[in-house]
Every structure is written in structure tokens, then in C-alpha cells.
Amino acid sequence: xxxxxxxxxxxxxxxxxxxxxxxxxxxxxxxxxxxxxxxxxxxxxxxxxxxxxxxxxxxxxxxxxxxxxxxxxxxxxxxxxxxxxxxxxxxxxxxxxxxxxxxxxxxxxxxxxxxxxxxxxxxxxxxxxxxxxxxxxxxxxxxxxxxxxxxxxxxxxxxxxxxxxxxxxxxxxxxxxxxxxxxxxxxxxxxxx
Numbered sequence: 001x002x003x004x005x006x007x008x009x010x011x012x013x014x015x016x017x018x019x020x021x022x023x024x025x026x027x028x029x030x031x032x033x034x035x036x037x038x039x040x041x042x043x044x045x046x047x048x049x050x051x052x053x054x055x056x057x058x059x060x061x062x063x064x065x066x067x068x069x070x071x072x073x074x075x076x077x078x079x080x081x082x083x084x085x086x087x088x089x090x091x092x093x094x095x096x097x098x099x100x101x102x103x104x105x106x107x108x109x110x111x112x113x114x115x116x117x118x119x120x121x122x123x124x125x126x127x128x129x130x131x132x133x134x135x136x137x138x139x140x141x142x143x144x145x146x147x148x149x150x151x152x153x154x155x156x157x158x159x160x161x162x163x164x165x166x167x168x169x170x171x172x173x174x175x176x177x178x179x180x181x182x183x184x185x186x187x188x189x190x191x192x193x
Contacts, residue, residue: 007068010068010160011061011068011071012058012061013160014068014071014072014159014160015054015057015058015061015071016054017159017160017162018057018071018074018075018159019052019053019054019056019057020054020162021075021159022053022078022089022094022098023052023053023054025089026053026089026090026091026094029088029089029090030090030091032088033088033090033092038088041087041093041136042096042129042132042133042136043093043096043097043100043133043136044090044092044093044096045092045093045095045096046092047092048091048092049095049124051095051124053094053095053098056095056098056099056123057071057098059122060098060099060102060122060123063122064102064106064114064118064119064122065114066102066105066106066110066113067106067109067110069105069109069110069152069156070102070105070106070109070110071102071105072105072152072155072156072159073101073104073105073108073109073145073147073152074098074101074102074104074105075101075155075159076147076151076152076155077101077104077105077137077141077145078097078098078101080141080144081097081101081137081140081141084140084141084142085140087140095123095124096123096125096133097137099119099122099123099125099130099133100130100133100134100137101137102119103116103119103130103134104134104137104138104145106119108145116130116131116134117130
């Protein structure tokens with residue numbers, strides 16, 4: 001779980017770009033959510049949290065000690081959630097979706113990771129809620145946690161290429177990140193009752 005200064009800098013850049021992508025998506029979805037709020041899920045809060053997505057991701061990056069790869073996996077998992085469920089990412093659900101996606105990325109990819117109680121504390125949710133969010137997310141993406149190296153590389157390169165450039169000039173190219181993914185192989189996992 002110990003990181004080099006280079007990994008820390010790369011993680012900070014990933015957090016910055018990932019938060020910009022998620023902010024942009026939430027802003028784009030705001031008019032849709034006003035017109036038709038859609039189905040309320042376990043991920044929805046009653047009101048938007050007082051912390052912005054960038055600060056929330058910085059908090060997770062600082063305290064969760066997960067690898068930088070988990071943030072890339074989280075974006076891939078969030079894309080799968082959106083595509084497979086017609087899920088509308090809004091200011092009411094983005095925080096819970098993000099903490100759950102990062103938790104799943106850490107459990108799937110990292111050799112050492114914190115338990116759900118720790119992630120719940122970092123994410124500002126109850127442990128029982130974190131457990132429920134994890135199970136719900138897994139079912140919504142059909143337990144599809146495996147990511148091919150090609151898909152991972154595509155997302156990683158896209159995010160990193162924008163981390164050192166002016167985000168405004170790449171607004172259109174950032175939309176390519178949210179393009180449909182090919183179906184990923186199903187990974188069988190046992191879910192505790």
C-alpha cells in the first residue's frame with residue numbers, strides 16, 4: 001500500500017480528471033433528472049452531499065490507500081452500470097456510486113485492501129449501507145468485474161492524456177470515455193446473504 005511520489009502524483013492527476021469527467025456527466029444529466037427523476041435506488045441520497053465530487057475523490061485517494069488502477073476500474077464499472085441499467089448519474093447518487101465502484105476495484109485488483117467498514121467511514125455512509133450498495137452494484141453490472149487489458153489501457157490512456165492538458169479544449173474528446181464498452185466476461189462471485 002506504500003506509494004512512490006510518482007504514483008502519488010499520477011493518482012492526484014487521475015482524481016482530478018476523473019472528477020472532471022463525473023462532474024461533466026452529472027451536469028449533463030441534471031436537465032434529464034429534473035424532467036424525469038427516474039427510479040430511486042439505494043445509491044440515491046435525499047439531498048446532495050455537502051462535499052463536491054473532486055474533494056470526495058481526493059478524500060478516497062488519501063485514505064483508502066488503493067492503487068491508482070482502482071480509479072480507472074471505477075470509471076469502467078460506472079460505465080457498465082450506466083449502460084446496462086440506463087442508470088442516470090446525478091448529484092444525488094454520484095458519491096455512493098463512486099465509493100462503491102472504487103471499493104469493488106480495490107477488492108478485485110489490489111492484493112491488500114481495507115474492509116467495507118473502513119470504506120464506509122471514508123465514504124461517509126453506514127456499514128450496512130456500504131454492504132447493500134456493493135451487492136446492488138454487483139447485481140446491476142451482472143458481477144462483471146473483469147476488464148480486458150485493452151479496455152483498461154484505453155481508459156487509462158484517455159484519462160492520463162487529459163490530466164496534463166487543458167480540460168476545456170478536450171471536452172469533446174472526453175466524451176469518448178463514456179462510449180459503450182464491449183460486454184465483459186462474467187466473473188462468478190459468491191455474495192454473502
